[in-house]
Amino acid sequence: MGNQDWMLHASRMKVNDETGRASVKNAWLEFKSVPVMYFPYGSFPIDDRRLTGLLTPSVGLSGRSGFDIRLPFYWNMAPNYDLTIAPRYMTKRGFMIGADFRYLWHRTFGEIDFEVMPEDQITKTLRWGGSFQNSTQFTDELSMNINANYVSDNAYFSDLDGSLGLNNRNRYLESNANIAYTLPWMSASARIDNYQNIDPSASNKNVPYRRLPQLKLDMFKSFNDLPLEMGLDSEYVYFQRHFPDGKPQGQRFNIKPEISFPFVSQAGFIIPKIAMQHTQYWLDNETLSRPNSLSKTLPIVSLDTGLFLNETLNH
Template sequence: MHQKVQKSGKLLQFAILLISTVLLLLPFRLNASILQKAKKSKLPWQIQADGLNYDSKNKIYHAEGHVSLTSGDKIIKADRITLNTITHIAHLVGNVYIKVGRDWLKGDEGEFNIKEETGTVKNGIIFFYDQHVYIRSAIIEKTGKDTYHLEKGTVTTCDGEKPDWKFKFDQMDVKMSGRGEARKVSFNVGGVPVLYTPYLSFPVKRERKTGFLFPRYSNSDLNGFGISTPFYWAINDHVDATIYPNYYFDRGMMMGVEFRYKQSEENLGMFRFDYLSDHKNDDELAEAGYPRQRKERWWWRSKSNFTLPMDVKGRLDVDIASDKYYLREFDIGQVSWDESDFAFRKLLDRGLDNDKSVLARESTLYLTRDWELTHLGLEMHYWDNLDRSYDEYTLQQLPRLALNIAKQKIGNTPFYYEFDSEFMHY
């Protein structure tokens, strides 16, 4: 009886969370489309191909084989491109690829007006890098400066050809500075439609603004169905935070937070922390190959670049987890190793130091001071060994000090000197 009541309570809690998510649905922010995002530039378009012919009478380029059109950060590629220099329309055939910044669009064929930056792509997929959102559509049409029309498509934040969840729509019209409207919309989990609405209107936000992000869903045998409703907080121009409650039907509520700051290219950082009081049955965990080590589960990872007085530069990377199975059990969505590594590379151009299978998690501190011909560096490494199955001391490297002086001439003499030294304490 107690188990039935507990199960009913979990179902009710899950239903309330799901309904509230749908009600909040789609106040998500997308960047301006990759066909519109880049500022119009006076940079000329350049064309390259394996084979290139020019019809001087009609002023048309015929290009075939690894064809690319480039202008600044805008790239258009296809197997074949026909470019009319009078109408500015490029006809694209085969393996169409359009990229502006870090957003991209792929499709089978289409046409693009390189002057007006309007066009159509058939059987296409758009990826918005900043929001990690994929939109697939039979027809992707940019109809104006910031308006789009899409037909028979899907929207998801999941990677891969078979996403855990997606929204399917028959038609969608979007005005990037206003709202979007979708018709015949269904929400699908694991390929199964669970919700349907004939019409959905949603705001589209291009600017950095506080609000709910696109909800995310997951499903696995170990964790059950999962739902996350991230809330983005634009604290100021240089600092933001994202709070993401993740509810797992078989595990309970995992609370997560991401904090980012960027004062300059040399002073920036991000930390992520997730915490779960695990409700999973011990026997079920053991049967799945993850015997219970502790009920309180968490993972802290952070990376930062900073400067100190006297032109000292520093880097601090921290990676500490509650137990050795955490990174294997929670491998989907914001809490996963893959997405954290992606986020760190995106902000700091470096990912996590250790793969998710490594049990000795490494944290490091680097301090450096450079002169014209001299380098002084301090390193500290700490390994947190998550394998508690045997009693063995983990060797630490605290600290390492290095002084390097490049080869240089001694005054006006014909002699040179250089110096390399290193001190290390274990």
């Protein structure tokens, strides 16, 4: 029954449902009744359980690092966390080792990557990189996410690449963390952002601004018995330069209350809306001939309309 082009034969087979493994002795593999491989002993999984052991090695060759070989080893520590250790050797640069730890608990999961080269034989320096990702759902309303990354120098990826989770093809390596609280009528969050230049050809002057922090509060309220909706969008951000280069940095506060009157029927809808947006800046390191405090206030009026068209088809 089915496709039987490939067949495995053995003089003896033992299946262990408890370990999820099967072993064979004096086995041979046939393709269309032609033997293609013989092995005196073999072991293979019979389910999807993870097992401790060596993973597939990788081999490469580059002008920067020479012959490059990695030999990862996987350790299934527990059903909810594991560890991968990856020794690596580059003929031009030397020995490097990396580790990747993953975990999963009731309301949180994450991953920690770290790799280090004690001494690069070309640069004669210690080189390392680390990464930490975590997501936690404290309650149905409260959550937190962390994405932290850092490497020892801006040529790290171009020289060494990443052996585990430390791979990045962008010009800047981003790190951020945020915590959020959400209700049906309100959401509040706090966030920080940081960027590291990982392009040796790029100037540090072009590194994006840090946000230390960004605070947001959004609110919305509708009334079931009235054609009335009220909302509020607000944000505070402190923008900071990574390097002191004379460019302005500072704070921005933005608030936008709005009120709308939605009228909806089976034929269509009409939604007039009135809003007022106010933005305030407080600038540092300002070298231009303008005040350090700037603001703008804009009234906003809009009208959104539409029709619902139905067509009856007779067969």
